[in-house]
Amino acid sequence: MAKDARVEAAISHWAPRFVVNGVPLTDFQEVTAGVERWEDWCAAWSKRAAVHEALGDKAYADGSKLSAGEHWTCAAVCYHFGKFLFVNDMMQLKAAHTKAVECRNKALPLLDPPGERVAIPYEGKHLYGNLRKPRGVARPPVVVMCMGLDSAKEEMDDYESRFLRRGVATLAFDGPGQGEAEYDFPICPEYEKPVQAVIDYLETRGDADAKRVGVWGVSLGGYYAPRAAAFEKRIRACVALSGAYERSGSFEGRPIINVEAFRVRSHSANLDEAAKTAVRMTLKGAAQNITCPIYIVAGTKDRLTSPREAEKLAAEVKGPCVLSIIEGGNHVVNNYWYRYRDQTADWMATQLGVAKR
């Protein structure tokens, strides 16, 4: 039985990512084995998510709050991956997305350390983020976490935990074209704008040190983060994972679901319009303004973003730079996560003045 090419694309590109970001291996195997047509993708994941949601409900009813937080986080990740590229059916996408946000919101106060949903004023509306602070640290430094084309703040638990254990607070947020903001705000290549809003927000809080802010980005966020660092001088350090140096107006060679997600989230009627947004994504002329330390990660087997992009960025930045091109690494090196996730968290903590742990 031949699977839909879009299902094959999702499976072949994303298996390691799903698992390391919190989907149980069996769930990945069973859900993807049960989906033949892409149209069934979102429902299948939502069904699996509901299993974890029910386990969370049960744990909560039993008074086991920490476990409830963990089950609901797992539920949120499953709903999220049902939604992530499902732009072909916006009703279903939005229903799954609502559940992802709801489950993660229920989990946040129960986690260790707990999280808090925060509203960040932006262009007359709000962006939403999840703020978590490390235990036992007064006014910790913060890393602002930038999502990509199809990730959202609900996918960040693993990354957050690594920073938190090292004494760094995390603020994962949905920017324009991402997660909760994708309906009202199209993808914004000039991503320094939302990051400025986030840092302005951090300055209003007394419980985080807005003088020690790092920025971090994954995939398309691996372009957003250095872009922000080039313009926003309150940023003290930057981590860029598998980001583009510059996007072309051509979508050739990319999986169709990926292209469609870009079109829809840039609020474009067609690919010609989407291309106009894509070509605005560039670090040319901007990278030289990155003077803070930067840690750049790329995989040699990345089929979505060539490691050449990382090399170009590294060549142009003006501050200290660590370039880690990982042999055999796929997109975001989710397969060899142990070669950069702790390493970048350690590096960021050191840049932000936290004693080594």
Next chain:
Amino acid sequence: MNATAGRDKRVEIAIHNWAPRFVSAGVPLVDFEEVTAEVTRWDDWCAAWSRRGADHEALGREALAQGYKLSAAGHYTRAALCHHFGKFMFVHNLGEMRRAHEKVVECRNIALPMQDPPGERVPIPYEGKTLYGILRKPAGIGNPPVVMMCAGLDSTKEEFDVYEDICLARGLATLAFDGPGQGEAEYDMPIRGDFEVAVKAVVDYIETRKDLDAARIAIMGISLGGYYAPRGAAFEKRIKACVSLSGPYSWLEIFEGRNELSREAFRVRSHSRTMDEAREVAKTLTLQGVAGNIKCPVYIVAGEHDHLTPPENARRIAAEVGGACELNVVLGGNHVANNRRYAYQTQAADWMARQLGASR
């Protein structure tokens, strides 16, 4: 590139039965995929895993050189796991097995003091010899209750990191140990059916520690340890709660139907020269006439589709225990329900925390 075609049956057994276990215990998925893809002969299994273990050791050394101890602990713990799974069933080449095993213990020992919360290697006096355990205590809790963790036929104390973290986060200290026939003890001390003797030694040891609450001890066991734990609870009344994961009621019945890797591991680790001798030892591993003496509360887990230790075992134990019992047969679960850990793992830890009055 068709790796499956000429593949040794024993490699197939290991991959088929243990994939979810490896990954849920902390082996990165890509390591499992790549290492098992490259191995076609069982003879190459241990070396392939040891090479992967060495990769993680190198990452650990690098982190350590830079002063990042927490990360080093993670890398060395993963290194220990890879060496461990190289060793776990490799009883047909004891020289190679032992070299891998030495790396397991060495790597985990390097990791322990740097973990959060840290761990401590502890020697436990036992019949004039010494058993070794890993003790970890939850941060910020004085005199915590403690969970003794029993490994099985091929698991060892170094495989428990994930279980430990779940218990520690719930205010429970953990003491994973290698008992007779397991890990560091398997060379000098054969498997014994009356595992309560080893359990008593561990409880005695806990009583000597001023930093643990010996009045609040639970025992949990995995796979064959799912027999050892209730066996210990039946005889050792200082144990206040028991968790049994996919344990046999009567090992002999299971043993006969097991695959050749399991049977050989049992033969070697029971120090038997022949399968007939091993069968005699197997007879002694039974809860018949014993389960009724378990008066403390028990939480029993089985996988609906466990073909290694079918769920009937759990049902028999549950039916015979003399105290309160919760039976969790996980739908679609395989051996130890490693494919559905979310259906019992935090639940069992929460249950123990409640039984022991843990403060989180």
